Amino acid sequence: MSVRLKLTLSYAGFLMLAGVLLLTAVWVFVLRFWPAGSLVPKLSNLRRVFDPTNFGPAVFSTAAVVVLAFLLVFGLVGGWLLAGRMLTPLTRITDATRRAASGSLSHRIRLPGRTDEFRELADAFDTMLAQLEAHVAEQQRFAANASHELRTPLAITRTLLDVARNDDNHDTGELVDRLHVVNTRAIELTEALLLLSRADQRSFSREHVDLSLVAEQAAETLLPLAEQHGVTVETSGEVAPTVGSQALLLQMTTNLVHNAIVHNLPAQGNVWVTTSAQPHTVVLTVENTGEELAPQLVPTLVEPFHRGTERNRTHHAGVGLGLAIVNSITQAHDGTLTLSPRPGGGLRVTVRLPTAPPRTGNRRP
Incomplete structure (x- = not known):
């Protein structure tokens, strides 16, 4: 059952209960204790409470059924409309969640109106979306920069090897020294990336x-x-x-x-x-x-x-x-x-x- 249906049935059930209590009160205290033309009940009239010949039960029962049916329909329709109005903010939050799940993080709910539980939830969700969007953008920049930084020493290594392969008179010792420097830089970069990942994941003992x-x-x-x-x-x-x-x-x-x-x-x-x-x-x-x-x-x-x-x-x-x-x-x-x-x-x-x-x-x- 949806939340809206639950709220609707709750409103209708509460209204039905209120109607039953109201009709019971009317039947017990008004129809039994107050005779026609009297404003104050008399103790002698209490005997009439148990006398079914003084009233028409069938007439009263028919009227009660009509009133209860009206209250039921009124409660269902009114509860459905009222629940829909109350749950409108949740619908907007759900739509924003679906859009975020599909990869769109730029959308914001920006729920209008006074501050209540729904407004606080929407504002918290907007804040989370903003932080998530910034984090994803930062990770994308990091990945692009890391790829660029790692590509540089590899490209230099390939160039040095190509030059050495095409030049038989090239000094091998100089080539080895340059390759050592480039390789050292690549190792330092890789170790730094691993250390950064370890710190971000908090995978360490304290x-x-x-x-x-x-x-x-x-x-x-x-x-x-x-x-x-x-x-x-x-x-x-x-x-x-x-x-x-x-x-x-x-x-x-x-x-x-x-x-x-x-x-x-x-x-x-x-x-x-x-x-x-x-x-x-x-x-x-x-x-x-x-x-x-x-x-x-x-x-x-x-x-x-x-x-x-x-x-x-x-x-x-x-x-x-x-x-x-x-x-x-x-x-x-x-x-x-x-x-x-x-x-x-x-x-x-x-x-x-x-x-x-x-x-x-x-x-x-």
Whole structure:
């Protein structure tokens, strides 16, 4: 049974019950207790209640049947119309759902009228459609960019091999070196895509992690790269306990520090890595000196394969997934990522994660 039919039968049944009760009341209290011409019943007239000769049961029964039939038809028709009017918003929501199921995500219900349960449902559905449309568009852009990025090293490899095959005097050692560089880039890109997929799916075990120790480990690992670029890396802060994947959080911090090193001043640059703990969150902040960034450029840096065309580019710039991976890992740990330009140049990146109770065995040495 449809909801509309159920509502219709419910309205009709309620109306029939009300009619039966009304006719019963009329029959008991009006026809039995109040004789003609009397406004107030007398106790002596109570004997007449049980005297069937004083009234015409057949006449009353016929009238009752007619009244009940009228109430039934009226209840069915009125209930059907009323239920249809009440369920009109659900019809619009159902139509929008069918269109979304067929692949059309641009349609919106935009239900008019006052705010009620149906209006709230329609608005929530519109919000879901907007988010789903944006997510699908982002995935399509990601797939197109990934295909382009993966095609580039393969195309270069084929070109190098074609040149070597057609040129007998070509230096084999130089060819091997170039193929090694191209192959390394392809491997890095593939590993980054796999890591990004793993973070998006949240397929990892959780444990207690101290972000301050993670920050120190990432800075120590990237110290040779910082010295090569003439960048000074400073770490400071307090114990920042959270719950998550040790490996993913280390990868997140490493990406941030690596990004801060390679996108810095040509010489004598600085990177500051700090951690702090608040009542409900732990904070990891990575700042670096560098050229001034346009405010409209900063939010786009977390998009996959967006390397920041206005920023310094080196052979250590990566495959364009560094901050995208950071964003995915942060979201997978129920945290937030904030990017903002530093006054005078450079970037400030702030990661906020839910805090975890400190454990005795997880103290810093």
